[in-house]
Amino acid sequence: MEILLLNTLNGLSWGMLLFLISVGLTTVFGVMGVLNFAHGSLFMLGAYLCMQAMQYFDSFWFGLLVGPLCAVVIGVLVEKFLLKRVYDRDVSYQLLLTFAVLLILDDAVRMIWGSGYHVVEPPAILNGIMTIAGQDYPVYRFFLIIIGPLIGGLLWSFFHFTKWGKIIRAASFDNIMAEGVGINVPLIYTAVFALGTWLAALGGALAAPQQSLIPSMGEKIIIESFIVVVVGGMGSFPGAFVGALLLGLLESFGTVFAGRLQMAIPYILLAVILLIKPNGLFRKGV
Amino acid sequence: MSSQNVLRIENLGHSYGKFKVIEDISLAIHQGETSALIGPNGAGKTTFYNAISGKFAPTRGKVLLNGEDITGLPAHRVVDKGMCRSFQITNIFSELSVAENVFSPLIIQQKKHFKLSGNIYRDKAITEKTMHTLEQVGLADRADQVVANLAYGDKRLVEMAIVLARDPSVVLLDEPTAGMNPEETENMIALIKRLAKNSGTTFFITEHDMKVVFSLAERIYVLHQGHLLAQGTPEQIRANAQVQEAYLGRKVHA
Amino acid sequence: MMSSTRRHNLLGPAVLCLVLLMAPLFIPTYWTMILSEILIMGLMAISFNLLLGYTGLLSFGQGAFFGMGAYSAALMLQAGYQNLLLILLVGILAALLAALIVGFFSVRLDEIFFAMITLGFGMLFFSIAHNWLDVTGGSDGLPVFTLPSVKFFGSELTFYTPINMYYLVFTLVLVGIILLWLIVHSPFGLILTSLRENKQRVAFIGGNVKILRVVAFALSGAFTGLSGVLFCLFNNMATPEFMHWSFSAKPVIMSIIGGTGVFLGPLFGAAIFFVLEQVIIQFTENWMLFLGIVLVPIVLFFPQGVFGTLRNRFFKQGVK
Numbered sequence: 001m002e003i004l005l006l007n008t009l010n011g012l013s014w015g016m017l018l019f020l021i022s023v024g025l026t027t028v029f030g031v032m033g034v035l036n037f038a039h040g041s042l043f044m045l046g047a048y049l050c051m052q053a054m055q056y057f058d059s060f061w062f063g064l065l066v067g068p069l070c071a072v073v074i075g076v077l078v079e080k081f082l083l084k085r086v087y088d089r090d091v092s093y094q095l096l097l098t099f100a101v102l103l104i105l106d107d108a109v110r111m112i113w114g115s116g117y118h119v120v121e122p123p124a125i126l127n128g129i130m131t132i133a134g135q136d137y138p139v140y141r142f143f144l145i146i147i148g149p150l151i152g153g154l155l156w157s158f159f160h161f162t163k164w165g166k167i168i169r170a171a172s173f174d175n176i177m178a179e180g181v182g183i184n185v186p187l188i189y190t191a192v193f194a195l196g197t198w199l200a201a202l203g204g205a206l207a208a209p210q211q212s213l214i215p216s217m218g219e220k221i222i223i224e225s226f227i228v229v230v231v232g233g234m235g236s237f238p239g240a241f242v243g244a245l246l247l248g249l250l251e252s253f254g255t256v257f258a259g260r261l262q263m264a265i266p267y268i269l270l271a272v273i274l275l276i277k278p279n280g281l282f283r284k285g286v
Numbered sequence: 287m288s289s290q291n292v293l294r295i296e297n298l299g300h301s302y303g304k305f306k307v308i309e310d311i312s313l314a315i316h317q318g319e320t321s322a323l324i325g326p327n328g329a330g331k332t333t334f335y336n337a338i339s340g341k342f343a344p345t346r347g348k349v350l351l352n353g354e355d356i357t358g359l360p361a362h363r364v365v366d367k368g369m370c371r372s373f374q375i376t377n378i379f380s381e382l383s384v385a386e387n388v389f390s391p392l393i394i395q396q397k398k399h400f401k402l403s404g405n406i407y408r409d410k411a412i413t414e415k416t417m418h419t420l421e422q423v424g425l426a427d428r429a430d431q432v433v434a435n436l437a438y439g440d441k442r443l444v445e446m447a448i449v450l451a452r453d454p455s456v457v458l459l460d461e462p463t464a465g466m467n468p469e470e471t472e473n474m475i476a477l478i479k480r481l482a483k484n485s486g487t488t489f490f491i492t493e494h495d496m497k498v499v500f501s502l503a504e505r506i507y508v509l510h511q512g513h514l515l516a517q518g519t520p521e522q523i524r525a526n527a528q529v530q531e532a533y534l535g536r537k538v539h540a
Numbered sequence: 541m542m543s544s545t546r547r548h549n550l551l552g553p554a555v556l557c558l559v560l561l562m563a564p565l566f567i568p569t570y571w572t573m574i575l576s577e578i579l580i581m582g583l584m585a586i587s588f589n590l591l592l593g594y595t596g597l598l599s600f601g602q603g604a605f606f607g608m609g610a611y612s613a614a615l616m617l618q619a620g621y622q623n624l625l626l627i628l629l630v631g632i633l634a635a636l637l638a639a640l641i642v643g644f645f646s647v648r649l650d651e652i653f654f655a656m657i658t659l660g661f662g663m664l665f666f667s668i669a670h671n672w673l674d675v676t677g678g679s680d681g682l683p684v685f686t687l688p689s690v691k692f693f694g695s696e697l698t699f700y701t702p703i704n705m706y707y708l709v710f711t712l713v714l715v716g717i718i719l720l721w722l723i724v725h726s727p728f729g730l731i732l733t734s735l736r737e738n739k740q741r742v743a744f745i746g747g748n749v750k751i752l753r754v755v756a757f758a759l760s761g762a763f764t765g766l767s768g769v770l771f772c773l774f775n776n777m778a779t780p781e782f783m784h785w786s787f788s789a790k791p792v793i794m795s796i797i798g799g800t801g802v803f804l805g806p807l808f809g810a811a812i813f814f815v816l817e818q819v820i821i822q823f824t825e826n827w828m829l830f831l832g833i834v835l836v837p838i839v840l841f842f843p844q845g846v847f848g849t850l851r852n853r854f855f856k857q858g859v860k
């Protein structure tokens with residue numbers, strides 16, 4: 001019973017982080033058709049920039065606000081100067097270009113902050129242990145479980161109730177149609193990439209107090225968020241949510257039932273879903 | 287009687303969910319006859335073509351080719367059985383040469399597609415048949431050109447050559463003159479007539495351009511809202527009041 | 541008229557062969573070793589390009605087959621097998637078998653989905669290699685202490701010196717590349733190119749797209765396995781890293797740098813990759829940063845890769 005609760009909580013908190021970075025990845029793919037290899041590096045960058053801003057302002061909350069916004073600036077530059085040129089090129093070129101961005105960002109962070117571990121303390125109010133149903137649990141992780149659906153809900157409302165959100169959804173279905181009705185597609189692309197970057201960086205900033213910061217932290221999470229995006233259905237918002245929680249919980253419970261095979265769980269999940277539902281759980285076949 | 291029917295469709299129907307796109311279509315096409323399937327946009331022509339050519343399996347009914355049931359076979363098996371098709375949007379191998387475009391179907395027909403060595407240009411069985419096919423469609427002088435560099439009308443001819451290469455008993459042509467200028471259209475009509483006459487190929491075409499239809503088809507089938515509305519000789523179809531009402535009237539005399 | 545045979549210019553490859561044959565006499569031992577690595581990875585990249593450049597499939601899991609070759613060789617050598625041919629054969633077959641299985645499940649997908657499922661399968665192999673301690677030695681990998689030797693004109697030829705190893709690698713890579721060249725220019729090769737151009741059309745001329753793709757995938761896997769065996773002998777080690785996606789990314793990078801539309805393009809890409817690495821690490825530890833910086837303009841401004849674009853610019857007009 002305790003194991004059940006503990007693993008559920010762990011799975012949910014990890015799943016929420018996965019969701020934040022996957023939802024950005026899936027939106028960018030849905031609108032622009034580009035699978036961004038550097039998305040994990042933007043996550044990593046968000047964590048480092050949050051740490052830096054936090055030291056500067058001496059406040060976690062400022063770090064959380066400023067760090068991801070700084071990452072957005074870099075994201076916009078990447079989109080404006082690099083990605084823009086390969087939208088109509090073959091998938092392999094898009095992947096390789098974003099992979100190059102990954103290499104540059106990872107090594108740049110290594111040069112600036114060093115390759116060692118960094119630790120970020122959660123703010124006092126979220127530091128410590130709380131008791132849930134008789135189970136001791138870190139407050140910060142519980143905070144993640146709450147903030148995930150909160151941001152998800154805000155995003156969902158944005159996509160469904162605001163003009164910009166609706167435009168982005170229209171563009172993700174058919175960008176030619178969007179152009180036809182007079183929507184400025186290049187601007188949308190930049191805006192969507194900025195949003196995706198912000199979400200990834202926010203995920204990184206939120207992950208900072210929970211895991212140690214190293215330059216390679218993006219490389220692990222990018223593969224898992226690829227899996228989430230494919231499993232959920234590329235370009236699908238609910239798919240990213242369900243996929244992230246599914247993967248988070250599977251990985252968490254995997255430590256109990258899968259033993260040494262735990263590491264293979266995400267890839268088994270990916271292969272199984274692609275074989276049963278090649279379009280993912282939440283995407284209708286064309 | 288049935289031995290003359292190279293292609294026979296019985297009660298063919300296809301639905302997407304509850305929506306019946308085509309329903310209860312039966313027809314029989316004679317050996318060597320050129321026939322046309324016409325109908326307004328959305329009548330279900332493309333669905334009909336896809337269902338009989340193996341793009342997907344029809345939900346109801348039967349397709350018989352040379353008396354053999356080929357219903358629901360995948361595309362490559364339908365081709366093996368002797369029915370090959372063209373597409374509305376030119377469907378060729380753009381970055382290959384004209385000759386190479388025709389090599390591919392021949393390599394597969396002669397079961398050499400898993401041959402891991404050997405130069406195709408030295409394979410007489412393939413090169414001679416390729417040249418013969420290219421001469422038929424009038425592309426022999428451009429055999430070495432990369433297809434992407436050809437004019438639009440010539441690309442359509444390349445697709446024709448690909449389709450004809452394996453000597454299919456039935457050739458389905460999906461709007462063979464779509465997008466062509468008047469001269470190219472005339473050429474295509476003449477080509478189809480010549481092929482039908484000389485090699486006895488059975489053509490079954492869909493076409494928007496009524497001029498093309500009436501100058502080619504010996505028999506016309508009219509599809510309307512998923513049903514076969516009428517069939518007959520061009521004269522019968524011209525005179526058919528139902529067809530006039532549904533579709534033809536304005537267009538023919540315009 | 542159709543030219544009766546297509547002429548292949550063999551002068552360039554012949555000169556290249558001669559240069560590679562003579563090179564160890566003129567360059568330092570260290571560079572001979574780099575050259576061995578270039579040849580091995582070049583073979584892997586050309587095998588990969590059978591999929592990307594010729595069949596139009598972006599595989600992101602080639603490391604799995606490279607690793608299958610390497611682990612087979614390491615396991616056999618540890619078990620005391622000394623017959624080089626047998627080791628090569630088993631390594632290639634193991635990779636072929638793995639590629640058949642992965643291919644069987646993957647080829648129904650296209651483009652990015654194909655890239656993702658092959659990446660997933662590759663990482664599945666990686667997880668197994670990383671965690672199956674008893675067989676694979678886990679994250680430490682399997683060290684190799686003895687290398688097979690061959691009888692050569694009555695004398696025993698060993699491969700413990702970098703020069704001898706280089707000539708072993710050169711010979712086998714040459715054989716591999718010649719076989720791949722034959723495949724690419726065979727009837728099967730033309731059908732693969734047709735698949736790349738238009739897979740629907742291949743189905744509608746009677747080709748079974750799935751089986752054709754599986755065969756292409758398995759062949760690519762087998763040659764990748766050969767390069768894996770060679771790398772294990774060269775490196776005296778098989779490690780799980782071979783199967784990691786970041787290793788699978790290497791042939792992708794090399795092929796695109798060199799040019800996917802030219803048969804030897806990926807080999808040149810491998811050469812550029814390693815030479816660049818050697819030059820850059822003279823100045824800085826951050827080789828990845830500079831690799832990234834070099835990759836960006838290559839992707840943006842060399843649409844047919846460095847070798848392919850230069851060749852098209854100077855020797856013949858490209859398509860369009």
